[in-house]
């Protein structure tokens with residue numbers, strides 16, 4: 001289903017969009033309005049970073065954009081499909097094919113190796129195991145983990161686990177990758193290598209990136225900077 005309010009040209013170019021997105025959390029007698037009517041359009045090949053104070057709603061927005069949480073109001077569309085109107089099975093398929101994720105908790109599968117974890121989106125998609133593992137090995141190499149492919153998550157450091165999650169997010173060549181503090185746990189050298197990899201993929205494959213970061217230097221390298229404050233998302237001038 002396509003969004004009838006969006007012109008055809010924009011639909012073709014838009015990989016991810018939200019309109020009037022609101023989210024409130026209720027705990028006991030208190031309701032907190034975290035997001036209040038957020039609009040965002042991510043075009044194919046666009047690099048975009050989101051900054052804001054701790055607790056301002058950055059992670060909440062990424063969760064909603066990735067279809068991992070349900071908005072109180074508003075819509076999220078991925079490749080023109082309103083994800084909250086899809087069945088769970090169709091939403092999972094669309095997420096697998098169109099999006100990559102690096103969230104703060106990396107959700108690596110503990111019983112699988114780094115290589116298998118990184119290959120997981122392709123294995124789920126039904127890609128031949130040998131091809132999936134080869135592609136995953138290439139990405140792990142690019143994030144500096146070629147010596148750790150057989151390790152399980154429990155035998156990896158926090159930064160290494162983060163890099164496995166980055167390889168997993170990129171392995172399926174999604175149209176758009178959502179990243180929550182992707183270099184937060186990394187030393188300067190590895191953070192720089194990851195940034196270069198993301199920028200290269202953006203240039204070579206037209207991958208779009210939405211990156212939440214506290215690092216203003218990284219934000220400024222990642223295209224347009226948006227700031228969340230008081231439930232609103234605004235472009236930094």
Ligand SMILES: Nc1ncnc2c1ncn2[C@@H]1O[C@H](COP(=O)(O)OP(=O)(O)OP(=O)(O)O)[C@@H](O)[C@H]1O
Pocket residue numbers: 025026027032034052053054055056057058059060061
């Ligand atoms: N499941 C939940 N139930 C209740 N409140 C929640 C829930 N998830 C988030 N919140 C609240 O929503 C607000 C925004 O949280 P969020 O994690 O999106 O902030 P953030 O900008 O990502 O912060 P940080 O930079 O510290 O990671 C916070 O005040 C948080 O307490």
